[in-house]
Amino acid sequence: MTTKYKFISIVLWLAAVVSPVGAICGSDMHYGTAPVFTYQGTYQNGWWGYAIQIPKGYKGASFSDPGANQHGINIVLSPKAEIYVNGQANSLEEETGDAPMTSIGYSIFRLNIIRQYATEIRSYQLRKANLGRLNGTYYIVSYMCSGLSELFIEEAIIAVTPDKSPVYDITLQTTAKRYKKDHELFNQVVSRWHLIPRE
Numbered sequence: 001m002t003t004k005y006k007f008i009s010i011v012l013w014l015a016a017v018v019s020p021v022g023a024i025c026g027s028d029m030h031y032g033t034a035p036v037f038t039y040q041g042t043y044q045n046g047w048w049g050y051a052i053q054i055p056k057g058y059k060g061a062s063f064s065d066p067g068a069n070q071h072g073i074n075i076v077l078s079p080k081a082e083i084y085v086n087g088q089a090n091s092l093e094e095e096t097g098d099a100p101m102t103s104i105g106y107s108i109f110r111l112n113i114i115r116q117y118a119t120e121i122r123s124y125q126l127r128k129a130n131l132g133r134l135n136g137t138y139y140i141v142s143y144m145c146s147g148l149s150e151l152f153i154e155e156a157i158i159a160v161t162p163d164k165s166p167v168y169d170i171t172l173q174t175t176a177k178r179y180k181k182d183h184e185l186f187n188q189v190v191s192r193w194h195l196i197p198r199e
Helices: 003-017 099-117 179-191
Strands: 037-039 042-045 050-053 060-062 072-078 081-088 118-131 134-145 152-160 167-175
Touching: 050 179, 072 179, 081 179, 099 118, 099 134, 099 152, 099 167, 118 152, 152 179, 167 179
Parallel strands: none
Antiparallel strands: 037 060, 042 050, 060 072, 072 081, 081 167, 118 134, 134 152, 152 167
């Protein structure tokens, strides 16, 4: 299969199997929602094989059972800003063997979800990036929403392991007014993310 058609098949496959993440236009944030469990300092996810250092002064929150197969945590920053750290099975693992292409597919799919809710995409950037020692993709998108005067920003790094699964992502969702400060926290989380042995 050529690279062009391989890429198209990835995007179509994502559209069929990946559920949209919430928090478009500041909705579905977890601010004020009681977590099931909270973390400070180091968060280790042995099920999916990664660990992070939660920025000082903040807590990681799990809104699901912290037992086996927990995907990750939310670091809630404000009513309209949070960082989500996630690990999950790669739903493309049987479709393609190209790890960077898979991360690009996830990024493009996410942009298409934002386009469904946003009234205007102001800017969008996509480039290669590393998450720990993994190759992946970084994207940042700014957009406007109906009835809201705020400019919203989402940025993320998405990567998969060389054997195509799991897929990992760290995503910041915030507003333009908060972006400079929240971006620093996002970079802290990214810089301290690393793989650990899976349980």
